[in-house]
Amino acid sequence: MSRLSQRPDDAVVGRALRHESADLHVTGRALYTDDLHPRTKDVLHAWPVQAPHAHALVTDLRVAPALEVPGVVRVLTAQDVPGTNDGGIKGDEPLFPSEVCFHGQAVCWVLGETAEAARRGALAVEVDYDALPSTLTLAEAIAAESFQGAQPTVQRGDAPSALERAAHVFHGETEMAGQEHFYLETNAALARVEDDGRVFVESSTQHPTETQEIVAHVLGLQSHEVTVQCLRMGGGFGGKEMQPHAYAAVAALGARLTGRPVRLRLNRTHDLTMTGKRHGFHARWRVGFDDEGHLLALEATLTSDGGWSLDLSEPVLARALCHVDNAYWIPDVRLTGRVARTHKTSQTAFRGFGGPQGMLVIEDVLGRCAPLLGIEPHELRRRNFYVDGQTTPYGQVITQADRVRRAWDQVATDGDLDRRRAEVAEFNSTHEHARRAIAVTPVKFGISFNLTAFNQAGALVHVYKDGSVLVTHGGTEMGQGLHTKMLQVAATTLGVPLQLVRLAPTRTDKVPNTSATAASSGADLNGGAVKDACEQILDRLAQVAGERLQVPAAAVRVVDGVVVAEGTDETLSWAELVHTAYFARTQLFAAGYYRTEGLHWDSSVMQGSPFKYFAHGVAATEVEVDAFTGAHRTLRVDIVHDVGDSLSPLVDVGQIEGGFVQGAGWLTLEDLRWDTGDGAGRGRLATASASTYKLPSIADLPEVLNVTLLSRAHEEGAVYGSKAVGEPPLMLALSVREALRQACAAFGASGTSVDLPSPATPEAVFWALQEARTGARAQGHVDPGAGPTPALPDPDAPERRPESEVAVDDLAGA
Amino acid sequence: MTDTDQTAPALVDVTLRVNGVEHTRTVEPRRLLSDFLRHDLRLTGTHVGCEHGVCGACTVLVDGDPMRSCLMFAVSAQEHELTTVEGLGTQEAMGPVQQAFVECHGLQCGFCTPGFVTTISAFIEENPDPTLEEAREAISGNLCRCTGYQNICKAVVRAAEIRRERSTSSTEAGERA
Ligand code: FES
Ligand code: FES
Secondary structure: OOOOOOOOOOOOOOOOOOOOOHHHHHOOOOOOHHHOHHHOOOOEEEEEEEOOOOOEEEEEEEOHHHHOOOOEEEEEOHHHOOOOOOOOOOOOOOOOOOEEOOOOOEEEEEEEOOHHHHHHHHHHOEEEEEEOOOOOOHHHHHHOOOEEOOOOEEEEOOHHHHHHHOOEEEEEEEEEOOEOOOOOOOOEEEEEEOOOOOEEEEEOOOOHHHHHHHHHHHHOOOHHHEEEEEOOOOOOOOOOOOOHHHHHHHHHHHHHHHOOOEEEEOOHHHHHHHOOOEOOEEEEEEEEEOOOOOEEEEEEEEEEEOOOOOOOHHHHHHHHHOOOOOOEOOOEEEEEEEEEOOOOOOOOOOOOOOHHHHHHHHHHHHHHHHHHHOOOHHHHHHHOEOOOOOEOOOOOEOOOHHHHHHHHHHHHHHOOHHHHHHHHHHHHHHOOOEEEEEEEEEEEEEEOOOOHHHOEEEEEEEEOOOOOEEEEEOOOOOOOOHHHHHHHHHHHHHOOOHHHEEEOOEEOOOOOOOOOOOOOOHHHHHHHHHHHHHHHHHHHHHHHHHHHHOOOHHHEEEEOOEEEEOOOOOEEEHHHHHHHHHHOOOOOEEEEEEEOOOOEEEOOOOEEEOOOEEEEEEEEEEEEEEOOOOOEEEEEEEEEEOOEOOOOHHHHHHHHHHHHHHHHHHHHOOOOOEOOOOOOOOOOEOOOOOOOOOOOOHHHOOOEEEEEEOOOOOOOOOHHHEOOOOOHHHHHHHHHHHHHHHHHHOOOOOOOOOOOOEOOOHHHHHHHHHHHHHOOOOOOOOEEOOOOOOOOOOOOOOOOOOHHHHHHHHHHHO | OOOOOOOOOOOEEEEEEEOOEEEEEEEOOOOEHHHHHHHHOOOOOOOOOOOOOOOOOOEEEEOOEEEEHHHOEOHHHOOOEEEOHHHHOOOOOOOHHHHHHHHOOOOOOOOOHHHHHHHHHHHHHHOOOOOHHHHHHHOOOOOOOOOOOHHHHHHHHHHHHHHHHHHHHHHHHHHHO
């Protein structure tokens, strides 16, 4: 066991604890960013002027009429920006644009004494537009070759030749829609200026450091003049990784120009129409199997819908390409990715970060080819699992293949799958207008940021003279339970009771240069940093305790707040020790640091070992489909998931349940629609409210949902033997989609292959089962033969050389 | 909103009784109850998620009945007894639903929690011993983006149990007295 992963007896980590702020939440006392402005004096409110075109030039903008509106104080426009007029990190997201690139984009912001005054002011601003042609759908973008950014390829062996040799070759296309985050708390910021012009911004952000950087560059300030604090978020899911920056910057700009605090809160319609979503993807693929159904080769080109600017589209695409293999060994592969540029919101991070889209492709391929190969889908999947020692297409060695197999077998046993499959067959043969099916799918998800540099974190731990402990770390809390876990890590490392430890809100002047709380890595990275800080303090305290107890420092232990020493019965309380240590002039605070060792990644060739480890899981889902309406119900779900040695089992199970339900929402319910017609509303988000965008409610939940944590799952490479849990469970929901496909197929003759759209809404399921039933074959179905070559990368596309890799290359070269 | 009328309407005095205390504020006549509570009274425990009557985060009790405060004007809540999440208990003395949510890990980000707590508080008043099925039904109008609802469901049943326990013990205490 590594020092990092080793857990003392009786550790606080591993206990099933309540959420650290639960008491505040249930009584309504927990504060979110937008709860602060009623407690702040003289606040101004910001409201956007949104463009009514998908693509247009702004030819004139007259703010004077707005200033006539009572209560309007100022209108912020491009002329007001002292620094860089850009709200992103790639220089392609003008904060106050002269060219509108999506319907609803803000062209300027009005500040008012009340939100209502600002809203009226925004209506009064006069903007002239010159409308331009727009590209909206992925199909339009692909046809028009409207792409942005790099077009990377992950490659191993020679897929085209392997396909020629394969006994069975199929080709097809797969398309999947995006997803709205719909965090319940919309984006919000509150900015104020301090005495010397410094700016303090409260922001609902997953990435305070980057928010700080963007605010600084918009205002033309240095980072040390801007502090960003995030108290907590009402959900993030990746949607607050990059999107909050621009809004924080607008609020900060308003505060600098007026000297008054500025509150910017997007209302739900703003948030839906202005902020990015999960990327929809299109894939064209061809695949080869041998006679036993072993995958021999796969060629695929994935095109994501990036929207109007790049933001995180390139890293999302990289992760998608790194997850097309999921848990399967594919000897010869070529996977190419492209990001389409469309006139929509800039699509961005969303739980799974491309992983779900990549995995959906291979699960779709297997689900559609299984009937054509005459092999049960679950059998086909199992036959293709990795074994240890094999490598992924991007070159990472597989070392925990047994975990997928163990989870798979446990799901089969716990879920009594053999018996239930027989029951399903019986049900299907006795019901004319309903079908049931059970599907099992695996998840193997890489943990760490693909880009090596981001795998670092900091923490600041203070022990006060009375023995109480205050922890600050670089991660943000969005409901995932990170703070709860960090308290447990600190209490475990120091050996003190949990009640002695408190957590302070995340802020950039406490812990600098943090990475986003993203990639599921929050607990791994910040836990490593918190542990490091606590160990430094403990080492110093052990010296003092050793002197007091007259033993070597190495013999000192702190257990549940009692300081004990091997070889003596003498003890000391934690408070006494701290008290003595202070007067003995001992430093009782420490900055901790952690970086994940053993990672390397080269974006230009898409090869390396980018992940510290993989998180695994398996889900078996049973569904029932109604022939008349396509309506479907999920009857039962059994999940076995690998969280390592759990840091906090209640939190982890909660993440698994929530992730699964969110994934099922993406795949079966949530249906983003844009107006793609040629009328005046072209480009408008048609699902711009909770009444038109259907989120999972309890009524959509499986009737039975059993979640078990995989046993014997210690992880050497992570803090106290745990594994990350934020994103991986979302992809367990692919089992719902595959079960629906199988249920539709059961309406047809045996060997029927079903092409199921994503999301598989009742309407989509209805048409799919209709087709299966009548034996009709629609365009785009999987066909035998190699078919057209999935598009090769454009040789003129820019090379992907992230700043983070270039900087380190220079270092190596020096 | 589609009105283009730029003149702000005359302000009105609104008096509301919230959590047993009367408050008067001068506001625009169309001030939403949710905004009145949050902005004017600083009762920010009532959250606004969709502004549309769909998510239930803004639910408050009006004469004991759950209502969506984003769909109600503050003026029309006059003459009624209002209860927000802050009125259902404190950290030291939690209401049964609040305690059940803590025990059952019924929350993650917590943003939906106040709306569930108010909704369920009203529900268990009427249904002191609900089945799991009834519990599911009771919360089917509230959205949570984080939890997957499993623990919220458990919290409903547990809350009813705590409420029953408390009323028995208080009756017993009453009998002893
Ligand atoms: S905010 Fe009132 S129901 Fe959603
Ligand atoms: S806990 Fe986040 S919305 Fe319910």
